[in-house]
Amino acid sequence: xxDLQPQxxxxxxxxxxxxxxxxxxxxxxxxQASTFTEILTAAFIYAVPxxxxxxxxxxxxxxxxxxxxxxFPYLLLACCVNYSLSMGVxxxxxxxxxxxxxATDLLKPVDFxxxxxxxxxxxxxxxxxxxxxxxxxxxxxxxxxVFPASxxxxxxxxxxxxxxxxxxxxxxxxxxxxxxxTYSGYxxxxxxxxxxxxxxxxxxxxAFYPPFLKSAGDWLPFQHAIHTPVSIxxxxxxxxxxxxxxxxxxxxxxxxYFLGKLLLxxxxxxxxxxGG
Amino acid sequence: xxxxxxxxxxxxxxxRRLRAPGLLGAFKGLFSxxxxxxxxxxxxxxxxRRGEKVGLIGENGAGKSTTxxxxxxxxxxxxxxxxxxxxxxxxxxxxxxxxxxxxxxxxPQLLWDIPVRETFRxxxxxxxxxxxxxxTTYNEAVARLGLEKLxxxxxxxxxxxxxxxxxxxxxxxxxxxxxxxxxxxxxxxLSVKEQVREYIADMQERFGTTLLITTHDLxxxxxxxxxxxxxxKGSLLFDGSIRDFERKYASDRRIVAELHKPVGLEELAxxxxxxxxxxxxxxxxxxxxxxxxxxxxxxxxxxxxxxLARLPVVxxxxxxTDIETIVxxxxxxxxxxxx
Numbered sequence: 244x245x246d247l248q249p250q251x252x253x254x255x256x257x258x259x260x261x262x263x264x265x266x267x268x269x270x271x272x273x274x275q276a277s278t279f280t281e282i283l284t285a286a287f288i289y290a291v292p293x294x295x296x297x298x299x300x301x302x303x304x305x306x307x308x309x310x311x312x313x314x315f316p317y318l319l320l321a322c323c324v325n326y327s328l329s330m331g332v333x334x335x336x337x338x339x340x341x342x343x344x345x346a347t348d349l350l351k352p353v354d355f356x357x358x359x360x361x362x363x364x365x366x367x368x369x370x371x372x373x374x375x376x377x378x379x380x381x382x383x384x385x386x387x388x389v390f391p392a393s394x395x396x397x398x399x400x401x402x403x404x405x406x407x408x409x410x411x412x413x414x415x416x417x418x419x420x421x422x423x424x425t426y427s428g429y430x431x432x433x434x435x436x437x438x439x440x441x442x443x444x445x446x447x448x449x450a451f452y453p454p455f456l457k458s459a460g461d462w463l464p465f466q467h468a469i470h471t472p473v474s475i476x477x478x479x480x481x482x483x484x485x486x487x488x489x490x491x492x493x494x495x496x497x498x499x500y501f502l503g504k505l506l507l508x509x510x511x512x513x514x515x516x517x518g519g
Numbered sequence: 520x521x522x523x524x525x526x527x528x529x530x531x532x533x534x535r536r537l538r539a540p541g542l543l544g545a546f547k548g549l550f551s552x553x554x555x556x557x558x559x560x561x562x563x564x565x566x567x568r569r570g571e572k573v574g575l576i577g578e579n580g581a582g583k584s585t586t587x588x589x590x591x592x593x594x595x596x597x598x599x600x601x602x603x604x605x606x607x608x609x610x611x612x613x614x615x616x617x618x619x620x621x622x623x624x625x626x627p628q629l630l631w632d633i634p635v636r637e638t639f640r641x642x643x644x645x646x647x648x649x650x651x652x653x654x655t656t657y658n659e660a661v662a663r664l665g666l667e668k669l670x671x672x673x674x675x676x677x678x679x680x681x682x683x684x685x686x687x688x689x690x691x692x693x694x695x696x697x698x699x700x701x702x703x704x705x706x707x708x709l710s711v712k713e714q715v716r717e718y719i720a721d722m723q724e725r726f727g728t729t730l731l732i733t734t735h736d737l738x739x740x741x742x743x744x745x746x747x748x749x750x751x752k753g754s755l756l757f758d759g760s761i762r763d764f765e766r767k768y769a770s771d772r773r774i775v776a777e778l779h780k781p782v783g784l785e786e787l788a789x790x791x792x793x794x795x796x797x798x799x800x801x802x803x804x805x806x807x808x809x810x811x812x813x814x815x816x817x818x819x820x821x822x823x824x825x826x827l828a829r830l831p832v833v834x835x836x837x838x839x840t841d842i843e844t845i846v847x848x849x850x851x852x853x854x855x856x857x858x
Contacts, residue, residue: 255647259645262641266633270633342626346593347623349592350591350592
């Protein structure tokens with residue numbers, strides 16, 4: 244008879260998360276046809292706003308907050324960052340809560356929130372690889388304007404992107420918990436998607452926003468998922484200003500993590516797994 | 520023996536939204552907050568010692584799976600106390616998970632899109648399984664459950680029976696101290712069921728595992744367990760050995776005698792009196808067949824001797840109500856009678 248096993252040490256947990264990451268990444272590539280369809284769909288979805296903005300700039304670009312030399316690389320980068328942050332956590336976890344399959348996730352000897360985050364990292368890496376093909380297409384049309392402003396901008400962008408991932412995951416993890424209460428999270432997920440679309444700077448740089456919308460966005464974390472990393476990449480925020488933005492991102496990332504953890508305690512008490 | 524599971528006055532209730540029938544009812548439901556409270560488990564108490572093999576049975580909706588989910592820490596009880604290996608499951612779920620193995624027959628834990636062996640490797644790391652134990656449990660599972668050809672197949676391409684076998688192997692890879700099996704043979708054909716039961720029994724014996732099985736197939740219980748818990752509408756109706764269960768509920772013991780020639784009425788009347796004296800009842804007498812029922816466990820030898828001495832018996836059978844029939848009868852009884 245085996246004795247009572249002590250909890251995993253931090254190093255053992257890290258090994259478990261690495262193993263989970265590798266298996267989840269493999270699962271991402273399991274469906275060949277779906278992968279290629281996804282790339283084509285992404286290219287199409289992101290090409291449409293580009294074409295719309297091209298039409299707008301072709302009319303009368305005077306009075307625009309940004310020149311088209313800044314605008315189009317921004318849009319391309321925003322699309323690529325957004326695509327790389329696709330993690331499907333709401334769809335995946337929402338379905339598992341509804342079907343009761345979450346029971347098997349909760350029975351693992353690792354932190355539920357972190358392990359779901361690790362699966363999201365594998366999603367994000369998978370989408371980032373696909374996003375590079377979109378970036379390459381953009382490069383063919385826009386040329387070197389799509390490259391980072393400087394080496395330091397690129398390094399800070401990488402840090403900012405990592406924090407953007409944590410923020411995006413933190414937001415999604417909080418919203419997906421709505422499924423514990425509503426049993427069908429689609430309405431809540433749609434609300435999260437609308438807020439992201441509105442405040443992240445995905446559709447247009449924040450410079451285009453009406454003042455009231457921009458002020459509202461300043462109190463929310465969404466812009467730090469897209470606008471902040473892209474601004475740093477483009478060199479619009481450099482040095483101290485960029486570090487200040489990174490600090491804001493870090494505060495949001497930590498705050499959202501702990502808020503998600505706190506809410507999970509109540510959410511799990513709501514859990515109902517019916518039928519066998 | 521050390522206590523593995525301690526359950527005291529455990530209850531679990533949940534809210535169910537009330538909806539009127541039809542499309543209009545569904546629409547009205549959008550604006551209604553009417554709910555009813557459903558008590559899935561009511562004041563349940565029992566103790567299981569380490570190494571015990573216990574079957575938990577009950578009708579659909581009796582509260583078996585809910586009990587199991589509370590014991591594994593997935594669900595939080597509404598009230599009452601429970602401990603598994605000295606830990607409160609819903610508070611120390613992550614730690615407890617290292618020490619328990621769980622199979623939910625209808626919810627596989629295998630990763631859906633990748634080959635089975637990938638899940639096994641992940642679990643080896645995640646459950647910190649020492650090499651020597653992994654070699655034993657892995658090799659045993661592969662050999663006994665016939666997994667060799669399945670290891671390289673993505674889980675989504677496995678049949679239900681294949682998936683169940685792999686899921687069972689996955690749950691036992693870390694040789695957990697306590698194993699919870701929720702309908703482990705659901706949907707399996709007879710030969711695979713047998714294979715699974717033998718594997719469970721052997722692994723239990725090898726590692727001294729504490730076993731709690733819920734099932735609707737009572738052969739799972741009779742072939743792997745010593746003790747039975749019978750749940751009825753969330754409450755415990757019986758807790759004891761399978762033999763005690765049969766003693767309590769199996770009132771019908773029958774002696775069926777096939778005769779060389781029919782018995783005359785006069786002789787039959789005399790026999791009826793003697794059978795009654797020995798604690799039996801002559802139930803049927805049709806031509807060359809006589810059936811005697813008795814409730815006393817020790818009455819069979821005397822009754823058998825009587826029949827052999829008084830009748831031209833050519834064949835004799837002692838029949839006892841099987842556990843499946845007993846349980847079916849209990850399910851059909853009114854709540855008062857069940858008690």
